[in-house]
Amino acid sequence: MELRALRSRRKSSFWGQIIPYLPYVFQSGVAVVLLILCIVFSAWYTSFLQALPPDLPVRWIMLLLLGPLTVYSGFRTYVQPADVVFLLPQESKMQQYLSPAYFSGVIYKLLGLFLIAVTAWPMYARSGEAAVPLWALLLVLLLLKVLSAYGAWQEIRISTSRARIGYRLLRWCFILLMLAAWIWLPEWWKSLLFMLLLGANYVLALRFPMKHAVAWENLIANEKAGAARTMMILGWFVEIPAEGQKVVRRRWLSMAGNRIPWKPGTSYRYLLTKTFVRSELLGIVTRLTLLGLLIVYWTGHSWVGAAVYLFFIFIIGTQLSALRYVHRDSPAASYYPILQGVRMKEVLRLITRLLFVLAVILWLPLFAAAAGSGSSLLITLGGLAAGMLLVLLLRANWTRKWSGLEEDE
Numbered sequence: 001m002e003l004r005a006l007r008s009r010r011k012s013s014f015w016g017q018i019i020p021y022l023p024y025v026f027q028s029g030v031a032v033v034l035l036i037l038c039i040v041f042s043a044w045y046t047s048f049l050q051a052l053p054p055d056l057p058v059r060w061i062m063l064l065l066l067g068p069l070t071v072y073s074g075f076r077t078y079v080q081p082a083d084v085v086f087l088l089p090q091e092s093k094m095q096q097y098l099s100p101a102y103f104s105g106v107i108y109k110l111l112g113l114f115l116i117a118v119t120a121w122p123m124y125a126r127s128g129e130a131a132v133p134l135w136a137l138l139l140v141l142l143l144l145k146v147l148s149a150y151g152a153w154q155e156i157r158i159s160t161s162r163a164r165i166g167y168r169l170l171r172w173c174f175i176l177l178m179l180a181a182w183i184w185l186p187e188w189w190k191s192l193l194f195m196l197l198l199g200a201n202y203v204l205a206l207r208f209p210m211k212h213a214v215a216w217e218n219l220i221a222n223e224k225a226g227a228a229r230t231m232m233i234l235g236w237f238v239e240i241p242a243e244g245q246k247v248v249r250r251r252w253l254s255m256a257g258n259r260i261p262w263k264p265g266t267s268y269r270y271l272l273t274k275t276f277v278r279s280e281l282l283g284i285v286t287r288l289t290l291l292g293l294l295i296v297y298w299t300g301h302s303w304v305g306a307a308v309y310l311f312f313i314f315i316i317g318t319q320l321s322a323l324r325y326v327h328r329d330s331p332a333a334s335y336y337p338i339l340q341g342v343r344m345k346e347v348l349r350l351i352t353r354l355l356f357v358l359a360v361i362l363w364l365p366l367f368a369a370a371a372g373s374g375s376s377l378l379i380t381l382g383g384l385a386a387g388m389l390l391v392l393l394l395r396a397n398w399t400r401k402w403s404g405l406e407e408d409e
Contacts, residue, residue, distance in 0.1 A: 003090065003097035010078035014227065021234050037311070044304050049122055058127040059183050063176070064294070065120050069113045070144050071175045073152035075105040076226050079219040094214045106149045113141055132188050140182050140195075147199055148175050150206075156218045157211035164218075167209065174202045229280070232322050269346045275326055276350070281319065285358075288316050292362050300369025306383035309366050313359050313387050317394045320351045324402055344402050352395050359387040 077098060087094070121134050151171040158164045178195045185191040212218075276282060292312035299305040324347050363384045370380040 003087075003093060004100065007078055007097050007100060010080075011076075014078060018230065018234065040307070044299075045119075049126055052123065052126055056127065058124055058129050062120060062124055062183050063180055065116055066113065066141065067176050067179055069109070069116060070141060070179055071148050071172050073105060073109065073145075073149040074226065075101045075153070075156075075222065077101045077219050077223055079216070079223050081220055084216045084220075088216075091214050098214075102149065102153055106146060109149075110142065110145055113145060114138060117141055129183075132182075136188065137182070140179075143195075144175055144178060147202070151175075151202065154206045154211065156222065157213075157215045159210045159212055159215075163209045167206070170202070170205065174198055225280070232281075268342050269349070272323065272326070272346055272350055276323060279326070281322060284319055285316055285354075288312065288319065289358055289361065292316075293365050296362055297365035297369050300366040303379055305366050305369060306379055306386065309362055309383050310386055310390055312362055313355065313390050314394070316358055317351070317355050317391070320354060321398060323347050323351060324398070344399075347402075348395060348398060351398070352391060355391045355394070356388070359384075359391055363387060 078101075087097075117138060118134070121137070125134075148171060151167070151174075155164050155167050155171070158167060178198050181194045181198075182188075182191045185194070289312075292308070296305055296309050296312070299308050324344070366383055367380050370377070
């Protein structure tokens with residue numbers, strides 16, 4: 001019980017650092033924006049269900065909505081680097097410490113998964129593709145989520161990095177195949193039989209790789225990354241220290257920034273570019289862009305598509321604004337000949353250029369959808385103009401917001 005009490009104290013300590021920032025998050029207007037978005041989405045979704053297109057790929061939509069949420073699993077263990085020394089003698093009892101992390105990692109993510117499933121169910125049912133009731137779908141999602149979480153937990157214990165990557169890919173393939181079988185096959189017993197056979201093979205496959213009893217290094221790295229993501233989200237609304245950012249090796253982007261002249265005036269631009277291509281932020285922006293391309297194309301035949309287009313530009317811009325604080329508390333910036341007063345300029349330069357490029361990319365499916373359905377050209381061109389204007393407004397807001405911070409650096 002001492003180990004469980006230790007984890008409980010660490011959890012309380014971490015959230016004790018987060019909770020004081022929450023009033024600033026709500027003061028920023030995020031609650032009002034979310035309320036408006038919920039109202040707009042409810043109105044659009046109701047009208048969409050009343051006139052459901054006959055050729056709508058409902059099965060693929062359900063798989064895209066539920067698949068990633070079903071597969072994704074993450075755990076907050078609150079393990080610290082010093083535990084490698086001080087808790088190592090109690091390694092045989094660490095199950096008491098780690099088991100709450102597994103259950104909370106499943107339960108909290110199930111809430112979001114069930115919310116999306118219940119929201120998408122009317123579309124699935126009205127299309128005539130649903131062969132089972134809603135409760136059966138929720139039960140299947142529960143079983144698949146538990147299986148995916150079990151696989152992710154075993155992946156943390158795998159000793160080699162290549163094996164962990166391979167089994168992560170295997171988990172995605174198995175879970176998505178089982179979910180697709182439940183969505184596509186008309187007879188529920190066939191889907192259930194397929195899932196049982198595939199699930200049993202997956203559990204057996206997890207027994208082959210070598211594993212640590214407690215993978216201390218992996219747990220510490222995952223905990224640092226999870227804490228850094230939480231701080232990065234809070235950094236959108238209030239100034240906080242940015243620590244523990246995960247570095248991702250991307251050899252295919254290693255050439256990015258090499259053309260930047262090597263001189264004091266552009267040194268921070270070089271550092272910022274290299275940091276961006278090796279950070280988790282690039283992956284977040286990429287996933288948001290792909291999701292935006294898909295949703296904009298689906299809704300691009302009306303004004304809703306233009307609204308979704310602007311929404312994704314705003315969300316991506318909010319994500320990119322985290323670059324402003326990426327090296328504020330890092331010693332890496334002290335190794336470069338950075339001139340006084342260039343940090344904000346270089347951050348604004350990089351974010352604005354990225355947003356302009358992404359705004360054009362996100363506009364392409366809007367143009368394609370409007371051309372295919374014969375929608376108004378005014379909506380299409382007006383959406384692009386509004387997107388460019390939104391980028392400029394975001395830049396002006398960041399300039400005003402960050403101008404006072406530049407003097408403190």
